[in-house]
Amino acid sequence: MPGYVIKRHVKDSFKSLKRNGWMSFAAVSAVAVTLMLLGIFLALILNVNRLSNQIENDVRVRVLIERGTTAKEKTALKTKLGDMAAVDSVTYSSRNQELKQVVGHYGQAFGLFAGAENPLNDVYVIKAKRPTQTLAVAKAAKQLPHVAAANYGGNQTKQLFQVVGTIRLWASGLMLLLLLVAIFLISNTIRITIMSREAEIGVMRLVGATNAYIRWPFFLEGAWTGLLGALLPIVLIDIGYHWVYQRTAAEFVNFGYTLASPGQFLSLIDGVLLLVGMLIGAAGATISMRRYLKV
Amino acid sequence: MIQFVDVSKKFQRKTVLENINLTVQQGEFVYIVGPSGAGKSTLIQLLYRQLLPSKGIIWVNQFDLTKMKPQGIPYLRRELGIVFQDFKLLPKLTVFENVAYAMEVTEKKPALIRRRVLEVLKEMGLANLRHRFPSELSGGEQQRVAIARAIVNRPSIVIADEPTGNLDPETAAGIINIFEAIHRQGSTVIMATHNHQMVDRRPHRVVEIVAGQIVRDQAKGAYHYAGIRH
Ligand SMILES: Nc1ncnc2c1ncn2[C@@H]1O[C@H](COP(=O)(O)OP(=O)(O)OP(=O)(O)O)[C@@H](O)[C@H]1O
Ligand SMILES: [Mg+2]
Numbered sequence: 001m002p003g004y005v006i007k008r009h010v011k012d013s014f015k016s017l018k019r020n021g022w023m024s025f026a027a028v029s030a031v032a033v034t035l036m037l038l039g040i041f042l043a044l045i046l047n048v049n050r051l052s053n054q055i056e057n058d059v060r061v062r063v064l065i066e067r068g069t070t071a072k073e074k075t076a077l078k079t080k081l082g083d084m085a086a087v088d089s090v091t092y093s094s095r096n097q098e099l100k101q102v103v104g105h106y107g108q109a110f111g112l113f114a115g116a117e118n119p120l121n122d123v124y125v126i127k128a129k130r131p132t133q134t135l136a137v138a139k140a141a142k143q144l145p146h147v148a149a150a151n152y153g154g155n156q157t158k159q160l161f162q163v164v165g166t167i168r169l170w171a172s173g174l175m176l177l178l179l180l181v182a183i184f185l186i187s188n189t190i191r192i193t194i195m196s197r198e199a200e201i202g203v204m205r206l207v208g209a210t211n212a213y214i215r216w217p218f219f220l221e222g223a224w225t226g227l228l229g230a231l232l233p234i235v236l237i238d239i240g241y242h243w244v245y246q247r248t249a250a251e252f253v254n255f256g257y258t259l260a261s262p263g264q265f266l267s268l269i270d271g272v273l274l275l276v277g278m279l280i281g282a283a284g285a286t287i288s289m290r291r292y293l294k295v
Numbered sequence: 296m297i298q299f300v301d302v303s304k305k306f307q308r309k310t311v312l313e314n315i316n317l318t319v320q321q322g323e324f325v326y327i328v329g330p331s332g333a334g335k336s337t338l339i340q341l342l343y344r345q346l347l348p349s350k351g352i353i354w355v356n357q358f359d360l361t362k363m364k365p366q367g368i369p370y371l372r373r374e375l376g377i378v379f380q381d382f383k384l385l386p387k388l389t390v391f392e393n394v395a396y397a398m399e400v401t402e403k404k405p406a407l408i409r410r411r412v413l414e415v416l417k418e419m420g421l422a423n424l425r426h427r428f429p430s431e432l433s434g435g436e437q438q439r440v441a442i443a444r445a446i447v448n449r450p451s452i453v454i455a456d457e458p459t460g461n462l463d464p465e466t467a468a469g470i471i472n473i474f475e476a477i478h479r480q481g482s483t484v485i486m487a488t489h490n491h492q493m494v495d496r497r498p499h500r501v502v503e504i505v506a507g508q509i510v511r512d513q514a515k516g517a518y519h520y521a522g523i524r525h
Contacts, residue, residue, distance in 0.1 A: 002402065002404075004404065004405050005402050008399060199383075199385060200385055202383070203383060203385060203396065203397075204396075204400045205368075205369075205372070206343075206372065206377055206383070207372065207373075207377075207396070207397040207400060207401065207444070207445075207448070208369040208370065208371075208372035208373035208375075208397075208400075208401050208448070209369060209400035209401060210366075210369045211365075211366070211369075213400060213402065214400075
C-alpha cells in the first residue's frame with residue numbers, strides 16, 4: 001500500500017476516534033481495565049512458576065543463625081549440622097556476604113543497608129543429598145541451639161500452588177468477562193462510526209473503492225482503541241512491578257530465591273499487553289464490519 | 296460495450312424486467328425512456344452491478360456481471376461514471392474534495408488528483424466554486440459537481456438516472472450539453488429520463504421500456520413514438 005493511502009487511512013481513523021468522543025473513551029477504559037488485570041495476573045503467574053521451579057530443584061536448607069552467636073558456638077553448630085546423615089555440605093555465609101548477594105540480585109538500592117544497618121542474618125547453607133531430604137534436615141536443624149530459623153523450599157510450595165490455582169481460576173473468569181465487555185464496547189463505537197459514514201461508504205462503493213479500502217479506517221480505529229487502552233496498564237504495571245520487586249527482594253533472598261528481574265520480564269509483559277490490546281480492538285472492529293458493512 | 300442477453304429481473308414474485316436483449320456499442324448515446332415504474336432504474340442498477348438479474352447474462356466491457364465475484368465490483372465501477380437525480384454529494388466536503396474523493400478512494404497519487412480535479416472542474420465551469428460546500432450551490436451546479444466526480448476517473452461508460460429530474464428546464468439544458476460533450480469525447484452515455492423536450496431536441500438512440508419490456512429501440516428517436524409500431 002502506498003504511503004499516501006496509509007496516511008489517508010490513519011487520518012480517517014483518528015478523525016472518527018475523536019468524533020466518537022465518550023464512546024471511544026469508554027471503550028479505551030474497558031480495554032485498560034481488562035489489560036491491567038491481565039498484566040497483574042501474568043506477572044503473578046510467571047513469578048510463581050519461576051519460584052516453584054527454583055524451589056523444586058532446591059536441595060538447600062538455609063539455617064539462619066541467631067544474632068549475637070559467638071564464633072565458638074557457630075563452629076559447634078557447623079559440626080552438628082555436618083554430622084547429619086542426609087547432609088552433603090555445609091557452607092558459611094556472613095550477613096555481609098548475604099547483603100552482597102542481595103545487592104547483586106536486586107541492585108544498588110540495597111547498598112544502603114551496608115554495615116550496622118544490615119538486616120540480614122549469618123547463614124549456614126546446607127545442601128541435602130537429595131531434594132526429598134530437605135524437610136527432615138530442616139526439622140532437625142531447627143532443634144539445634146542458636147538457630148533462628150531453618151528454611152527450605154518444599155513447605156511453601158504446596159500452599160503457594162493452592163493459592164495460585166484459586167487465583168488463576170477467578171482471574172481467568174473475570175478476565176474473560178472483561179474481555180467480552182471491551183470487545184463489545186469497541187464494536188459498538190465502530191458500529192456508530194459505520195452508521196455515521198453511511199453516505200460516504202455509499203459514494204465510495206459507487207466510484208469503485210475496494211472493500212479492503214473501505215474497511216481499513218474502521219479496522220485502524222479499533223486497533224488504536226486497543227492500543228490506547230494498553231498504554232495506561234503498561235505504565236502502571238511497570239511502576240508497580242518495580243515497587244513490589246524492591247520491597248520484596250530481601251525476603252526472597254533470605255529464602256535463596258529471586259523474582260524475575262524487571263528489565264526483560266516487563267518488556268515481555270508490555271509486549272503481550274500491546275498485542276492483546278490490538279487484538280481486542282481488531283476483534284471488535286471485525287465484528288461490527290461483518291454485521292454492518294455487508295458487501 | 297454493453298450487452299444484455301435474455302435478462303429478466305424479479306423482485307420476490309413480481310417481474311420488473313422481462314427478456315431484455317440490448318446491445319450498446321462503445322461511444323453510443325442512449326436514452327432509456329418509459330412510464331414511471333417501467334423498470335428504467337432497475338435496468339440502470341443491473342448495469343453497475345447494484346442488482347443481479349434473475350435470469351440472463353449481462354456484459355459490460357470485459358466483465359460478465361452474472362459471473363463476477365463481489366470483489367470484482369469495484370473494478371467494474373472504475374470503468375463507469377454514475378450520476379443520480381439526487382446528486383449524492385457529501386455535504387461536509389467542498390466541491391474540490393467531493394470530486395477528488397473519487398480519485399482518493401481508488402488510490403490515485405495526490406499530485407495526479409490535484410491536477411486532474413482542477414482540469415475537470417474547469418471543464419465543468421466549476422473552477423471558481425471549488426471551495427464552496429454543496430449546500431452553497433444551486434441544483435444545476437450540484438449536478439455538475441456530481442458529473443465531474445463521475446468522469447474524473449475517465450470512465451468509458453457514463454450512466455445517469457434522471458440527471459435532470461430535479462432541475463428547471465433551462466438548467467437541465469445546460470446539463471445535457473455536458474453529457475453531449477462527454478459523449479463527443481468518446482464515452483458511452485446511458486441516460487434514463489422523463490425529459491421529453493431534451494430527448495426531442497437532442498435526438499439519439501431511444502430505448503423505450505413499458506412494463507418491463509423493450510417496446511421500441513430507435514436509432515434517432517423522439518420521446519414519444521411517431522412512426523409505425525411493429
Ligand atoms: N427493491 C425492490 N423491491 C421490490 N420492487 C421493486 C424494487 N425496486 C423496484 N421495484 C419495482 O420495480 C418496478 C420498476 O421500478 P423502477 O424503479 O425500475 O422504475 P422506473 O422506470 O425507474 O420508474 P421511475 O420513472 O418512476 O423512476 C416498480 O414497480 C417498483 O415498484
Ligand atoms: Mg427510476
